[in-house]
Amino acid sequence: xxxxxxxxxxxxxxxxxxxxxxxxxxxxxxxxxxxxxxxxxxxxxxxxxxxxxxxxxxxxxxxxxxxxxxxxxxxxxxxxxxxxxxxxxxxxxxxxxxxxxxxxxxxxxxxxxxxxxxxxxxxxxxxxxxxxxxxxxxxxxxxxxxxxxxxxxxxxxxxxxxxxxxxxxxxxxxxxxxxxxxxxxxxxxxxxxxxxxxxxxxxxxxxxxxxxxxxxxxxxxxxxxxxxxxxxxxxxxxxxxxxxxxxxxxxxxxxxxxxxxxxxxxxxxxxxxxxxxxxxxxxxxxxxxxxxxxxxxxxxxxxxxxx
Numbered sequence: 001x002x003x004x005x006x007x008x009x010x011x012x013x014x015x016x017x018x019x020x021x022x023x024x025x026x027x028x029x030x031x032x033x034x035x036x037x038x039x040x041x042x043x044x045x046x047x048x049x050x051x052x053x054x055x056x057x058x059x060x061x062x063x064x065x066x067x068x069x070x071x072x073x074x075x076x077x078x079x080x081x082x083x084x085x086x087x088x089x090x091x092x093x094x095x096x097x098x099x100x101x102x103x104x105x106x107x108x109x110x111x112x113x114x115x116x117x118x119x120x121x122x123x124x125x126x127x128x129x130x131x132x133x134x135x136x137x138x139x140x141x142x143x144x145x146x147x148x149x150x151x152x153x154x155x156x157x158x159x160x161x162x163x164x165x166x167x168x169x170x171x172x173x174x175x176x177x178x179x180x181x182x183x184x185x186x187x188x189x190x191x192x193x194x195x196x197x198x199x200x201x202x203x204x205x206x207x208x209x210x211x212x213x214x215x216x217x218x219x220x221x222x223x224x225x226x227x228x229x230x231x232x233x234x235x236x237x238x239x240x241x242x243x244x245x246x247x248x249x250x251x252x253x254x255x256x257x258x259x260x261x262x263x264x265x266x267x268x269x270x271x272x273x274x275x276x277x278x279x280x281x282x283x284x285x286x287x288x289x290x291x292x293x294x295x296x297x298x299x300x301x302x303x304x305x306x307x
Contacts, residue, residue, distance in 0.1 A: 007076075007079070008039075009039050009040075009042060009043040009046075010043065010072055010076065011076060012025070012029070012031070012036060012039055012040065012043075013040060013043055013051060013068075013069070013072075014069065014072065014073060014076060015028065015029060016036065016040065016052070017061065017065075017069050020059065021054075021059040022036050022037055022040075022054065022059070037054075040052065047068070049062075049064045049068075050062050050064065050065070051064060051065035051068055051069075052065055093121055093123060093124065093283050093284055093287060094123035094124055094284065095123075095124060095125070095282070095284050096124075096125045096126075096127065096284075097124060097125070097126055097127070097143045097144065097284055097285060097288055098127045098129070098140075098141060098142050098143050098144075099114075099126060099127065099128050099129065099142065099143065099144045099145070099146075100128075100129040100130070100131060100135050100137075100140070100142050100144075100145045100146070101128070101129075101130060101145070101146035102130070102131070102132050102146065102148060103130045103131065103132055103224065103225070103226070104132075104224070104225035104226055104242070105146060105148070105271070106128070106130050106146075107226060108242075108244055108245075109244075109299070110146065112299070113291075113292060113295050113296070113299070114126060114128060116291075116295065117288060117291050117292075117295075120291070121284070121287060121291075124284045124287070124288070129142070132196075132197075132223055132224070134147070137153070137156070137274075137276075143275060143276070143285055143288075144273060144274070144275045144285070144288065144289070145273075145274050145275075146161075146271065146272070146273055146274075147271070147272050147274060148164060148269050148270070148271050149269055149270065150270065150272075151272055151274050153274075155276070156274040156275060156276055157274060157275050157276070157277070158272045158273075158274045159272060159273045159274070159289070159293065160270060160271075160272055161271045161272060161273055161292075161293075161296050162270075162271055162296065162300055163268035163269060163270045163271065164242045164244075164268065164269045164270075164271060165242065165243045165244075165265075165266070165268060166198070166240060166241070166242060166243065166266035166267075166268075166269065167240070167241070167242075167243040167246075167259055167260075167262070167265075167266060168187075168201075168203075168238055168239070168240055168259065168260035168261050168264070169229075169232060169238070169239060169241060169243075169245065169246040169257045169258060169259055169260055170232060170237065170238040170239075170257065170258060170260050171232055171233055171234075171235045171256055171257055171258070172256050172257075172258055173235045173256070174191075174232075174235040174236070174237065174238070175258060175260070177235075178190060178191075181238070181260055181261060182261075183261075184201075184203050184212040184214055184261065184264060185212070187214055187216065187238065190237065190238050191219040191236060191237030191238070192216040192217065192218045192219060192237050192238055192239070193218060193219065193220045193221075193222075193228050193231050193232060193236060193237045193238065193239040194216055194218040194220070194221045194222070194228075194239075194240070195222055195223065195224070195225050195228040195239060195240070195241060196221065196222070196223045197223075198240055199215075199216075199221075200213060200214070200215055201213070201214040201215075201216060201240045201266070202214075202266060202267055203261070203264040203265070203266055204264065204265055204266075204267070205263055205264055205265075206263050206264070206265050207263065212264075216240075218237075219236065219237050220236060220237065225241055225242070225245070228241060229241060229245045229246075229257075232257060233256070233257065238260055240266070243259070245257065246258065246259065273289065273292055273293075275289060
C-alpha cells in the first residue's frame with residue numbers, strides 16, 4: 001500500500017524544482033538540505049515513482065517528475081489563491097453575519113444595538129432571524145444566537161449579558177374592575193393571559209421566602225409577548241411577562257400598566273450571547289461580539305437594569 005504525503009512535501013518538491021536544486025532551495029527556505037532530501041525521498045516513496053535524478057553534481061527531473069511538476073504547479077497556485085481569499089475574508093471588516101434572537105428581546109433591547117452596529121460597520125451585512133423557538137444553530141448556519149436560559153450546547157462560547165426579571169402586570173382599569181389580588185392564590189379568580197413557553201408561573205415572596213407555582217387556566221394563550229402585553233393593555237387580564245414591559249420608563253411601552261403582587265418575585269432568567277469559535281473568529285464576528293459586550297451595560301443602566 002502506498003504511503004500518504006502532505007501538501008507541504010509537494011510544495012517543497014515545487015520549491016526544489018524552481019530553485020534548480022536542493023542546496024539552493026534549502027537556502028531559500030532555511031530548511032536543512034538533509035531534511036529536504038529526506039522529505040523528497042518520502043514523497044517519491046508515497047507516489048511510487050522517482051521524480052528527481054540527483055547526485056553531488058547533477059540535478060534533473062525525470063520524465064515522471066516533469067509530468068508531475070506540470071500537473072501540480074497550477075493546483076498549488078489555486079490552493080494558495082483560495083487560502084489567500086479565505087484569509088482576506090476572515091480579516092476584513094465586511095461580509096455577512098447571520099443572527100437569531102427572541103422576538104420581544106429584539107424589539108425591546110437588541111434592535112437599537114443591531115442598528116448602531118450597522119452604522120459603525122456599514123460593510124457588514126446582518127441577517128436577523130427573530131424567533132422564540134430554539135433554532136438549530138449548526139443546521140441553519142447561524143454565527144450568533146441570543147438565548148434566554150442556560151445554554152445547552154457546550155461546543156458554543158456563551159457570554160452572559162444580563163438577567164430578565166419576570167413579573168405579573170395588569171392595566172389600571174382591569175384592576176379597578178376586578179376583585180383585589182393579595183396572594184397568588186387570588187389569581188384563580190382572575191382572567192389570565194399566558195405567553196408561551198411560560199405556561200407555569202413560579203413565584204417566591206421576597207420576605208417570607210414562600211414559593212407558589214401557578215398553573216394558569218388562561219383566557220388567552222399566545223406565543224408572542226407583544227401580543228400578550230397588548231391584551232393586557234386592552235384590559236383583558238393579568239399576564240406574566242418581563243418587567244421591562246411595565247416597570248422601566250426608559251423602555252417605550254404602555255404607561256398605564258401596573259405591577260401585580262410586586263413582592264412576589266419570579267426566578268431571574270439569564271440571557272446569553274453565544275457563538276461558535278473563539279480561536280478562529282472572523283474579524284466581523286469579533287467586531288460584533290465586542291460591540292454587543294460594550295453596548296449592553298450602559299443600555300441596561302439607562303433603563304434601570306443591573307447586568
